[in-house]
Amino acid sequence: MSKDEPLVLELIDLLGYENVIIDDISLKVYECDGAEFFKALPDVVVFPDSAEEISKIVKLANTYNKPYIARGAGTGLSGGTLPINAGIMIAMNKMDRILEVDLENRQAVIEPGVVNLMLTQAVQDKGYHYAPDPSSQQACSIGGNIAENSGGPHTLKYGVTTNHILGMEVVLPNGEIIEFGGPIEEDLGYDLRGLMIGSEGTLGIVTKAIVRLTRNPQAYYTMLGVFETIDNATNAVSNIIADGIVPAALEMMDNFVIRAVEAAFSWGLPTDAGAVLIVELDGVEVGMSDEADQIIRILEDHHTREVRTAKDDEDRKKLWTARKHAFGALGLLAPNYITQDGTVPRSQLPKMLQFVGEVSKKYDIPIANVFHAGDGNLHPIVLFDKRDSDQVERVHMVNKEILQACVDVGGTISGEHGIGVEKQEFMPLIFSEEDMDFMVTIRNIFNPKQLCNPKKIFPIDETIGVTP
Amino acid sequence: MQNTNFSKIDGVIPKEVTIPSSVSEIQSFLRHVTKEKLSVIPAGSGSKLSIGNPPPQIDFLLTMKKFNKVVEYIPDDLTITVGSGMLLKDVQKILADNNQLLPTNPPYNNEATVGGIVATNSSGPHRLRYGATRDLILGLRVVQTNGTIIKAGGKVVKNVAGYDINKLYIASYGTLGIITEVSFKLFPKPAVERTMLLNFNQHGHALRTSTEIVKSQLLPVFVSFFSAGIPDTEVLEPCLLIGIDGHPKTVAWQIDQINSIANLNGVVQKEVYQDHKQSQLRSSLCAFPEGNGSNSAVVSRINIKPSNVGNFISSVLDLTSPFSTYVMSHIGNGIVYLILSDFTEEQIGLLANTLTVLRKQAVNIQGNLILEIAPLGLKNLMDVWGEVGQKSQLMTQIKSELDPANVLNPGRFVAGI
Ligand SMILES: Cc1cc2nc3c(=O)[nH]c(=O)nc-3n(C[C@H](O)[C@H](O)[C@H](O)COP(=O)(O)OP(=O)(O)OC[C@H]3O[C@@H](n4cnc5c(N)ncnc54)[C@H](O)[C@@H]3O)c2cc1C
Numbered sequence: 001m002s003k004d005e006p007l008v009l010e011l012i013d014l015l016g017y018e019n020v021i022i023d024d025i026s027l028k029v030y031e032c033d034g035a036e037f038f039k040a041l042p043d044v045v046v047f048p049d050s051a052e053e054i055s056k057i058v059k060l061a062n063t064y065n066k067p068y069i070a071r072g073a074g075t076g077l078s079g080g081t082l083p084i085n086a087g088i089m090i091a092m093n094k095m096d097r098i099l100e101v102d103l104e105n106r107q108a109v110i111e112p113g114v115v116n117l118m119l120t121q122a123v124q125d126k127g128y129h130y131a132p133d134p135s136s137q138q139a140c141s142i143g144g145n146i147a148e149n150s151g152g153p154h155t156l157k158y159g160v161t162t163n164h165i166l167g168m169e170v171v172l173p174n175g176e177i178i179e180f181g182g183p184i185e186e187d188l189g190y191d192l193r194g195l196m197i198g199s200e201g202t203l204g205i206v207t208k209a210i211v212r213l214t215r216n217p218q219a220y221y222t223m224l225g226v227f228e229t230i231d232n233a234t235n236a237v238s239n240i241i242a243d244g245i246v247p248a249a250l251e252m253m254d255n256f257v258i259r260a261v262e263a264a265f266s267w268g269l270p271t272d273a274g275a276v277l278i279v280e281l282d283g284v285e286v287g288m289s290d291e292a293d294q295i296i297r298i299l300e301d302h303h304t305r306e307v308r309t310a311k312d313d314e315d316r317k318k319l320w321t322a323r324k325h326a327f328g329a330l331g332l333l334a335p336n337y338i339t340q341d342g343t344v345p346r347s348q349l350p351k352m353l354q355f356v357g358e359v360s361k362k363y364d365i366p367i368a369n370v371f372h373a374g375d376g377n378l379h380p381i382v383l384f385d386k387r388d389s390d391q392v393e394r395v396h397m398v399n400k401e402i403l404q405a406c407v408d409v410g411g412t413i414s415g416e417h418g419i420g421v422e423k424q425e426f427m428p429l430i431f432s433e434e435d436m437d438f439m440v441t442i443r444n445i446f447n448p449k450q451l452c453n454p455k456k457i458f459p460i461d462e463t464i465g466v467t468p
Numbered sequence: 469m470q471n472t473n474f475s476k477i478d479g480v481i482p483k484e485v486t487i488p489s490s491v492s493e494i495q496s497f498l499r500h501v502t503k504e505k506l507s508v509i510p511a512g513s514g515s516k517l518s519i520g521n522p523p524p525q526i527d528f529l530l531t532m533k534k535f536n537k538v539v540e541y542i543p544d545d546l547t548i549t550v551g552s553g554m555l556l557k558d559v560q561k562i563l564a565d566n567n568q569l570l571p572t573n574p575p576y577n578n579e580a581t582v583g584g585i586v587a588t589n590s591s592g593p594h595r596l597r598y599g600a601t602r603d604l605i606l607g608l609r610v611v612q613t614n615g616t617i618i619k620a621g622g623k624v625v626k627n628v629a630g631y632d633i634n635k636l637y638i639a640s641y642g643t644l645g646i647i648t649e650v651s652f653k654l655f656p657k658p659a660v661e662r663t664m665l666l667n668f669n670q671h672g673h674a675l676r677t678s679t680e681i682v683k684s685q686l687l688p689v690f691v692s693f694f695s696a697g698i699p700d701t702e703v704l705e706p707c708l709l710i711g712i713d714g715h716p717k718t719v720a721w722q723i724d725q726i727n728s729i730a731n732l733n734g735v736v737q738k739e740v741y742q743d744h745k746q747s748q749l750r751s752s753l754c755a756f757p758e759g760n761g762s763n764s765a766v767v768s769r770i771n772i773k774p775s776n777v778g779n780f781i782s783s784v785l786d787l788t789s790p791f792s793t794y795v796m797s798h799i800g801n802g803i804v805y806l807i808l809s810d811f812t813e814e815q816i817g818l819l820a821n822t823l824t825v826l827r828k829q830a831v832n833i834q835g836n837l838i839l840e841i842a843p844l845g846l847k848n849l850m851d852v853w854g855e856v857g858q859k860s861q862l863m864t865q866i867k868s869e870l871d872p873a874n875v876l877n878p879g880r881f882v883a884g885i
Pocket of ligand 1: 070073075092133135141146148153453
């Protein structure tokens with residue numbers, strides 16, 4: 001887009017030169033998110049500072065009939081921020097203020113560009129935190145979390161984003177600024193706040209959120225169970241859940257990941273192990289070691305080689321840092337990767353992980369596994385080189401077979417990363433025509449002209465030239 | 469009991485009762501009523517049909533009571549899928565056999581069906597620890613007014629594929645479709661359950677104690693306040709009822725801690741209950757919003773910020789002195805239930821004025837006040853829900869898109885829906 005196009009001039013007029021990017025080199029930064037396999041350039045990137053400015057941008061988009069899309073931190077893993085058909089990208093970076101912290105009511109009012117971890121850091125000295133903790137929490141924005149309904153390791157006990165958002169301010173696709181929910185638990189009428197969460201930015205742009213804050217637990221008990229095989233580890237997970245124990249977190253890493261993480265962070269993970277489980281309990285200190293003993297017994301029943309315990313808080317934090325940076329560490333192993341995100345009933349984990357191993361062999365595509373085992377939320381990380389078209393073809397088959405298998409055992413195709421563009425073709429695996437028509441009906445009520453983040457989530461006929 | 473629930477809704481008698489036994493029956497029924505523009509009130513057991521504005525007329529009352537079976541229960545996955553007409557208490561019985569529970573304890577614990585609970589997001593005191601019913605639902609199956617069946621969510625505990633359509637139906641009060649199946653996530657049954665009863669002679673002391681407990685690192689399952697004793701028990705003073713569940717050592721330690729907090733805040737008497745007496749107290753707590761049995765009781769539910777509860781209750785007690793007043797609050801969640809009774813026909817106007825003032829006060833602090841149970845006379849004087857403001861347009865659009873002939877619960881919900 002050139003500098004003197006009327007839309008650009010109006011955007012500059014509204015936001016100032018410094019808040020409008022149109023040169024190709026700078027735009028490159030915004031051509032993809034964490035699913036870097038998919039690329040598309042926006043026409044223009046803008047940096048508004050208020051809901052009012054966003055409302056005006058949205059109205060301009062309507063006037064010029066241009067698509068537009070919000071961008072948080074760009075860590076999404078399903079191509080959610082991909083500006084298909086170009087258009088205006090609305091970057092939320094400047095709207096990163098924590099507007100109000102209300103500890104008495106355990107809530108905070110924030111702008112959507114606030115980075116997940118920053119929110120926790122702002123309240124941790126007072127003994128609180130924001131519970132949903134995606135592994136990307138050092139970078140990802142709460143706006144992005146709301147759009148994707150993100151989870152994290154501690155989702156097992158504390159729930160996902162939707163369980164922690166009380167209300168929000170939204171700029172609707174007609175430019176109207178509106179509030180859903182509020183600083184209370186139950187608003188009147190339909191739960192439009194609930195509908196917005198997980199709608200992947202296709203129903204409007206969130207400009208403010210009222211989030212719950214969670215009291216820090218009195219104590220943690222963090223264990224690392226070391227296993228010779230993935231099979232033993234996943235059986236232990238199923239057994240823990242079946243025994244009626246719901247820890248605060250229950251995460252698995254396979255040998256691939258252990259080695260990558262250890263090379264990067266040297267926590268002291270056993271690089272010859274088939275898999276490790278991180279099991280964390282939290283809550284009241286008295287009685288906690290009894291519950292830990294119960295878990296250790298189950299790990300032993302499944303032939304754990306050893307169980308290590310985090311020595312102190314620093315040790316615990318180091319272990320979590322290692323776990324949360326696992327994706328990053330893996331990035332070094334192959335030029336490209338796609339992270340699958342299917343969820344299965346927890347009793348099906350051993351079977352599913354065996355299947356993932358078989359598929360990897362069958363197509364000769366390496367797959368690493370680091371995932372939220374307690375929730376049954378898999379993350380097979382499929383490693384490849386996109387310059388090799390044969391590999392790309394095989395990766396596509398791998399994705400398809402794994403997602404189909406998740407669905408076949410009663411699961412779903414995405415536990416937390418969203419559909420975006422990456423999985424839209426797989427939606428029919430779980431949803432009927434009627435189901436999807438219904439969702440499209442709802443979308444069209446909010447977003448009738450399809451300018452707000454178009455061509456996402458639902459299968460589309462037009463090829464967008466990016467699907468592997 | 470069920471018949472009285474069904475026979476009249478705000479004085480209107482349904483012309484016909486239909487009791488479908490299959491999804492396909494519901495499909496053809498809904499197609500028929502949509503074509504003929506007939507009105508339908510969907511119901512489970514009818515325990516909460518009092519909630520809503522008076523219906524203009526009712527052609528059909530549709531009850532889901534034949535959808536009363538477990539569809540799939542896999543204890544090892546901690547999930548269950550049941551027919552929407554199943555009684556919550558029957559679900560709990562099956563779960564208890566496997567040492568599991570669905571941690572919601574809404575009012576009408578004995579009669580309420582799963583579908584009714586979902587449609588009203590009916591939740592109990594346990595929401596402090598486990599969240600509201602909304603937070604426990606994984607998936608739904610719903611028949612649309614055009615006869616199509618859709619599924620929302622699924623059976624796994626984490627799922628972001630497509631929109632979170634569950635949220636559209638939870639608390640939609642039967643205005644958008646007929647829910648036929650519900651999937652829930654489950655929890656292990658705690659090893660030990662104890663209930664503490666703390667008596668005070670001043671409201672302020674009780675409220676301060678509860679605030680201290682909620683902001684501590686203790687993990688009670690509920691902390692509920694009663695302004696004037698607990699109905700159906702001999703407790704008559706302001707008191708707190710506190711649930712502590714879990715590992716025996718953890719429970720014992722927390723009871724000690726709560727005792728110390730209470731001692732510092734003017735507690736008069738403390739008791740810890742288990743077994744029969746405990747279940748009695750917990751039932752009375754859950755049943756509080758059902759009213760105190762008198763036919764003419766008015767029950768309101770107020771949602772405000774927890775920090776506003778103390779002042780709001782003082783204001784309630786000031787304004788409602790002409791009536792018998794009972795207040796119960798799940799303080800940590802900012803929920804207040806208010807029961808007003810012992811009023812005459814002539815006092816209905818005064819009652820409406822009082823509740824309107826209280827509603828205004830709640831709205832001024834970003835809250836709301838809903839009438840859950842009210843005589844027709846009162847409903848004629850004030851809306852059951854209050855204003856939804858700017859959002860009403862989107863809500864009306866959703867309603868008219870999903871129920872174009874306006875057959876489901878017409879006129880009973882917010883914004884004239
Ligand atoms: C290393 C790594 C680890 C990860 N671990 C996890 C994990 O553990 N759990 C998990 O759930 N996810 C995880 N993710 C995925 C990702 O971090 C989350 O989806 C995150 O919520 C995206 O936030 P973001 O700010 O980066 O959003 P973006 O990627 O910028 O955007 C994502 C979507 O949100 C929309 N959006 C952004 N802001 C707004 C707004 N204000 N209003 C409306 N729509 C908006 C965008 O349009 C887009 O559709 C991980 C990603 C990486 C790279």
